[in-house]
Structures are given as C-alpha cells and as structure tokens.
Amino acid sequence: xxxxxxxxxxxxxxxxxxxxxxxxxxxxxxxxxxxxxxxxxxxxxxxxxxxxxxxxxxxxxxxxxxxxxxxxxxxxxxxxxxxxxxxxxxxxxxxxxxxxxxxxxxxxxxxxxxxxxxxxxxxxxxxxxxxxxxxxxxxxxxxx
Numbered sequence: 612x613x614x615x616x617x618x619x620x621x622x623x624x625x626x627x628x629x630x631x632x633x634x635x636x637x638x639x640x641x642x643x644x645x646x647x648x649x650x651x652x653x654x655x656x657x658x659x660x661x662x663x664x665x666x667x668x669x670x671x672x673x674x675x676x677x678x679x680x681x682x683x684x685x686x687x688x689x690x691x692x693x694x695x696x697x698x699x700x701x702x703x704x705x706x707x708x709x710x711x712x713x714x715x716x717x718x719x720x721x722x723x724x725x726x727x728x729x730x731x732x733x734x735x736x737x738x739x740x741x742x743x744x745x746x747x748x749x750x751x752x753x754x755x
Contacts, residue, residue: 621676627713628676640717645673647711650726651718660718661694662710663726694724 615634622628626645632638636656643650645665652661699722706723707715 619676621673623673625713626673628673629713642713642717643670643673643676644711644713647709647714649710649714651710651714653717653721659699659722659724660714661724661726662714662718663728666728669728694726699724 615632615637617630617632619631620629628643628645630641630643632641638655639652640655641650641652643665648665650663650665650670653659654661701720702710702715702718702723707719710718
C-alpha cells in the first residue's frame, strides 16, 4: 500500500512521546522517554527494537515535538543513527531499569540494537525517519 498513517501522543506529565506509523513493511512504534533519556523504535518488519540515548543537541525536546504536526514527523533534518548487524541481545532487568517501563513494554522479548549517532558512514536500513531520526546499518569491511 502507498498510504502512511500515523499518530503521535504526547504525555506531558510523564514526559513521554509515542509515535505510531503504519506503512506496510515500514510500520513502527517509537517512544521518546525523556525522564530516562532514551528513544526506542520497534520496527515490525525486523521484529526488533533500536535504542538510542537522547542527545539534546540532536533530538528535539518535548516542547519542540509538541509543536510538530504529523506532516513534520518526517523531518528533513536527519540525525543518522547506526547499528551493527548481528550485535543484538535480549533485554534484561538492568536494561529495563535503565530504559524505563515504557520501553520495556515496547521491546520485551525482541532483540535490542544499540544506536549510535553517526556522520552517515553507513547503509540505509530502509527505516523511515521519525522526527529526523534515520537508522542505518554499519558498513563492515570485507577485505578484498
């Protein structure tokens, strides 16, 4: 299908933002958990969660997100975040304390990939940008 639907829910009191995007293989749920300082994206087609620390110079604050419309969710101001294929692991008790209950609910039982901001020395993972966050795979040298 060529249609994209999305919803954004901002819980000001909890300082948490939930973004739900439905677009075939690109469907995802993303949580911005400001009190814990992490973003998690569950990509349904990969059956995995991608987690990144919120960096104030890269990620909009809660008030700024509140000013965005769903049209702006696909931001042209991209922040590339890289993950290493094959480096996933399942979350444990310590992870959930660090990431918080919201992200635990989203990601329990799924492989977790840690995201690191990058200058784009990676290959697009085919995941749509959410509020300017673009996920890509680390390029692994194959020694030719």
